[in-house]
Amino acid sequence: MNAKRKVRLRIAGADYLIATEESESYVIALGQELDNRVEELMRENPHVSTTGALVLIALDLCDEAKRSVETSDHLRTQLQEYLADAAKARNEADELKRERDRLQREVQFLRAKFPPEK
Structure with a gap:
């Protein structure tokens, strides 16, 4: 501290x-x-008056602070959604890569089992 x-x-x-x-x-x-x-x-x-001016400025600053908090909360929520979407897309990409690899192995197996005729 x-x-x-x-x-x-x-x-x-x-x-x-x-x-x-x-x-x-x-x-x-x-x-x-x-x-x-x-x-x-x-x-x-x-x-x-000076006091009146200070009160008006305090109200304006409170409004700015509240709106900033709301904006940051909104941005935080958006960021969390984007991160969730990115994680989902990453998982889908990984799943598609695994499927591609499985299909490539199957093609290799079938080519070995049934070689092309010359």
Whole structure:
């Protein structure tokens, strides 16, 4: 387990001290992204308070996260189906190879038993 580190962020004019196991640069980048989103939302909607902006952004981020989970679940299901199809195709190919080998042996046996006339 990684050691927790403390990272200081400034978001929407307020300072936050975050305890995290993530790298400082990663947490700072997240904080800057959030701060930028708050500034942009408040610039486009001057009547929205800082708290309101943060709530709207939180809702948007929750929506993005939920949709990402749904997408990844869907992709995981598709991948499992593709893997099952590939396994089935591999089994069918193996079965066809065994049948081909059996037929080749039968042809060799019949040729040996009934050689072609010259």
